[in-house]
Amino acid sequence: MVAYLMEGYNVSISRACRVVKLPKSMYYYKNVRDDSETIDKLLELSERHPTEGQDLYYSRIRQQGLLWNYKRVRRVCLLLGMNKRRKVRRRVPARVKVPLIVPEQAGDTWSMDFMCDVLMNKRRFRTLNIIDDYNREAIAVEAAYTIPAVRVTQILERTIHEQGKPNCIRVDNGPEFNSKEFKDWCESRGITVQFTQPGKPMQNGYIERFNRTFRENILDAYLFEDINQVQVLADEWMEDYNYSRPHEALGGITPDLYKRLNCGDTRNSGEFPTSPQFQQQ
Structure with a gap:
């Protein structure tokens, strides 16, 4: 003018x-x-992690040592149209009077559950997901066309050899977990099986939350030609989930760093500062 x-x-x-x-x-x-x-940087993050929103992008940026403030990241996200859409209608989970208790040490309690999906050729497959309740670490994600009780015990045997034995495993009332093979195997190794009540999925809330994240980032994000593709992407995603992805429930740090800080191992802890965005919560 x-x-x-x-x-x-x-x-x-x-x-x-x-x-x-x-x-x-x-x-x-x-x-x-x-x-x-x-x-x-935001375009790079959105390409690698398309289902995450601006809060997680900001935390990843801070972990990489970039000191841009939250307002700047939010403004650029809005400019690029990256503000994550939220579903209007959500299913209300069953309420549990007694909340889940966080174990006092790593490896004390594992949670385990199945997920199902289909390949491009419409063939169904399953994944067996196992996490450590202490720091939400992804212990294993095993993909296969079928995972009977015997296969479950084989996966656990291998996982225990790599991670150590838990004191307790929390599961739902699925036939694989109710089978004699699974119960006998747990008893022989001195592992307590804690079953959730039928129709009460949030009694296994840690694994349910993990399953939702896994579905958003892997199962709903890709089209798979074969089961090997599922396993390769799941393994890559687990690496990021455990060592790079900040977790709000852990104060904005990774499961690996959370365990190292609270178990007395602070090696390289300065490389991953807690996000100020989560410190305020």
């Missing part, structure tokens, strides 16, 4: 600014803000 008045009516900058009630300093102001680096 100022330029129009100057050219059309041959007036000075000062007079044109007075007419439109614009401070003269604002006419000369040039925006020096450069968001190109922030845009590049």
Whole structure:
């Protein structure tokens, strides 16, 4: 408008600014803000983690040592249209009077559950998901067309060899977990089996929350040609989930760092600062 008045009516900058009630300093102001680096980083994160929202992007950015503030990240996310859409209708979970108790040490209690999906050729497959309740660490995600009780015990045998033996495993009332093979195997190894009540999925809330994240990031995010693709992507995702992805329930740090900090091993802990966004909560 100022330029129009100057050219059309041959007036000075000062007079044109007075007419439109614009401070003269604002006419000369040039925006020096450069968001190109922030845009590049957010585009990179959205490509690798398309189901995550701006809060998790911000936490990942802080963990990488970039000191952009939350308002800047949020502004650029909105500019790029990255504000995560939320479903309007949500199923209300069954209420549990007694909340889940967080174990006092790592490896004390594991939670375990199955998930189902289909390949591109419509063939169904399952995954057996196992997490440590202490720090929500993904212990195992095993993909196969069928996972009977014997296969469950084989997976647990291998996992225990790598991770150590838990004192308790929390499961639902599925036929594989109610089978004689599974119960006998747990008894022979001194592992207590804690069954949830029928129709009370939130009594196994830790694994249910993990399952939702796994479905959003893997099962609902990709089309699979074969079972090997499922396993490869699940393994890659577990690596990120345990060592890079900040968890709100853990104060904005990773499961690996949470275990190291609380079990006395603080090696490299300075590389992954707690996100201020989560510290405020």
